[in-house]
Amino acid sequence: MLEDASIRDLTALMTAARAAYDVISVSSAAQRHEALMEIASALRKHEAEILEANKLDLAHAEGNAAFLDRLTLTSQRLQDMAEAVERIAALPDPVGKVMQEWTRPNGLVIRQVSTPIGVIGMIFESRPNVGVDAAALCIKSGNAIILRGGSESFHSTQSLMRAVQQGLRHAGLPGATVQSVPDTDRARVTEMLHAQGQIDLLIPRGGKSLVTRVMQESRVPVLAHAEGLCHSFVHQDARLEMARAVTANAKMRRPGICGATETLLLDRAIAPTFLPVLVTDLHALGCHCRGDAAARAILPTLDPASESDFATEWLDAELSIAIVDGVEGACAHIRRYGSGHTEAIITENEAAAESFMRGVPSAVVMWNASTQFCDGGEFGFGGEIGISTGRLHARGPVGVAQLTTYRYEVRGDGQTRP
Template identity: 45%
Template sequence: MTDIERDVRGVAERAKDAAADLAPLNRAVKDGALLAAADALVERAEEIVKANAEDVARARENGTSEAMIDRLTLTTERIAAIADAVREVAELPDPVGEVIRGKTLPNGLELRQIRVPLGVIGIIYEGRPNVTVDAAALCLKSGNAALLRGSSSAYSSNTVIVDVLRGALEGTEVPADAVQLVPGAGRESAQALMRARGLVDVLIPRGGGSLIQTVVNESTVPVIETGEGNCHVYVDEAADLDKALAIAVNAKTQRCSVCNTAETLLVHAGIAERFLPPLLTSLRDLGVTVHGDDRVRPFDDAVVPATEADWTTEYLSLDLAVKVVDSLDDAVAHIREYSTAHTEAIVTDSQSAARRFVSRVDSAAVMVNASTRFTDGGEFGFGAEIGISTQKLHARGPMGLPEMTSTKYVVTGDGHVR
């Protein structure tokens, strides 16, 4: 066992002990700890900003894009907003202890299924240091210990942020070891976390497709896949074209760097001649590069030829793949072949078409006459989220606090024997 492996297992062991102490704490104690953490972030904001400046300087030296540097950068104003987000988590209902179902059995035994914390949650994530706070807050609220493994690009920021959070917890009943930074900034520390089966209950990767697939393929710890989104919008023959135009533009351009942005637009051949010219003009005016098939390119000289790779690409940029299809079934077939099962949308005034699309598309979220951008814990009314699960086991879609719990059965008898 290497030194890094030993260090990672050490923090995991402490997290497991902390999780056992954290699980039975009531909401008032957990909320008090979250409010103390929020206050500490504001009080020590200048210290965090100073550490963050080191990360930003390194990023510039390494030629990091300005967009990524913006995601990395913290200011006192941004830290205040992060602290406010922690306070909002404190206001959310506590899922722990909620009775999912219960009944009295014919033999008189009382059976209840209740929500309990998952235990130790490892978060492996890229870039943004605000995720360090968000993940810690959501884990604490749901009674879980958090092992935080951010990217090396934000290591200085994350180190100070975790120190601030742990310092705040030391004045509460929540054990400080409920929030820990995984030691090391290299690949070896991430691998050690992925192999800490028995100490870590679940891993949640947050980032690009490469990160997610690496964790899924290399981890011996159970993984909840989140985030990767090759999302589709299908404009049906029976669509209201004004609504379709607004939805398609919003789904692509409202914020193109996130997982619920649309990456492919499928247009029914029956309305292509009426819909594509104004759509392509609107997209071009907004700086979107359209990658179109042979039936799309004749409508606009600015359209570049689509390749097979375009149908599989999560651009996260102002690029959009566009294809003309002959039927709803052809659209569904395309989605089945290329989707990452995140979010798909249909625009149609036909109830039968909407029902057919919803029943045949197998993704975490399916929108009818609405933008893909609504797949979000906040937009769904869940409050904060740890990520959007694109798999089927345990949780699917936006993962709020209830999705960060498991369940156990409590059986109460009166001397019952079998």
């Protein structure tokens, strides 16, 4: 039976998180590695108890089959979670890395050294494994984390976090490094948004309304994306076969992820020949397409795409199509409608690709690749706690390196400033 060490009062819980941060932030890489291996082992060992807690959630759950499936834990899914924790354990240590070092004329040696951020707050409404992944990434990077999962997965998350805390304690680290908010009261979310100085960074993950609310109301810095309104632009110098493969993948591999393409931009010069082929492909994959007036002039059977369609993150087998004039037209469209997430250009023309990549203000820009590659795993980060469309600190996939900040260490031999 896993010990329930949870603190009932959020203020006390945040104080405990800070004290735990003071310990884990100066712990050795070996100790953090050991904690993660112990956590993987606890997740496996306490499978019966965790699945029991999950049954409690499922008993009260209401929703469609997809929702219930996301909520359901199985022996296999616990195994997958444990393996994900082990993969994070195997990553190189992101803490204490000398990022830059230089010597000043007066002999002072200045080092920029990576260091954990502090106490992270995470508000999520996704599957229970998101909490375990986030906990593992924070432990690896020497941070403490406070999790506030959806009320529908409350018992599952509490149970998983008891296993995580056991793993931490077995490695000699404070259990309070990872804590879950001890009730489902929505007031806790508001308290977290106003916890300046107690929580150093908030990471919301979930639907647009949750993330937008956090972004608008939070007094604590936020890393997140409210939307992934990604574009794929097929330039006039694209090869048709590559455009077909990349476009189909960018939209339809998994239409519901934030890196899925929502709008296809087609260069006017090749639209008459490319559009019918691309739309036929997409129709064959079950994707519904809408086009602007220029697209419908080429393909009159297309449904019309309205102004608001181009501002819509479909997250579904739906695609908006606009005909644009070259790189400049594509960049202008993206500046107007994009959400700063991921944009791709398909072209054989290097100058056009470079100009596109510099011309859009998004976190991730791609040349001849599917926008669905915007993912911490695909970037080689070994996992991600989220994706940021903000301009500061971290952009794109947020992995363990992005969960660190830095300090300057200045070494002298008694220098005084003239």
